[in-house]
Amino acid sequence: MADRGGAATVPLVSYLALTPAPHLVASECTACGAHYFDRRNACAACPGSDFRAAPLPTEGTVRTFTIVHMAAPGVRVPFVAAVVDCGGTQVRANLINVPADPDHVRVGLPVRLAVYSLGTDDEGTEAVGFGFEPVAQED
Template sequence: MGEQIPLVDYLVLDDGNPHLRAQECVNCGARFFDRRNACASCFASEFTTVSIPTEGTVRAFTIVTFAAPGIPTPFVASVVDCDGTQVRANLVNVEPDPEHVHDGMKVRLATFPIGADSAGTEAIGFGFEPAI
């Protein structure tokens, strides 16, 4: 098998303990997963990198039944609260129906291969799965 690379910059794989990292505003503590020149909350421009907890609680979700061609449905899109940081991600390894998914559900970060290129480099994505 070849190298593994994260699908998004804020997914960290290289330490054997996959987790997410965010940019935290030094002034107000707001957290962002994308690159920022200024804080959207207070307009400060200094950030520090922080690791996000790998476990959280589902705060909102929707079961998606229609999507662009080639996207398998149904799937569960969610907002997970990881100790105060809101993470938007799909729920994986769970039946996409209201009998198996609910607000307040405890979940943990899960990684999985998305695909590989001709050199064997594998892209790794993430979602959240039930924390049993």
């Protein structure tokens, strides 16, 4: 559990670290360097079975995306689901803080990790999720 300004916070997924600054942490195979976000007993790329924590870069590039127009009840649409390359590791996440249309999203778009509140429970614990947002381009 992290503490952001006095309020307890918890990440939505185990691979989202909130401190010292928000970042993603993959499990890295010590034999071949393959990265995974789920728990592993063995590497899918080699015979390795030992893993270590590997912080990922907080900036990346959109490799592919889709604009979702239909979703489960209660899910606001449209939104952009994307695969982002973060230093060679493919991360599946939504793009946030960008209009969900092809005039604003493209393959190759530079993005950075962004966290946001998902809500607070009755005890004051805040759940935090992540997505990627476009990096502001300097003119």
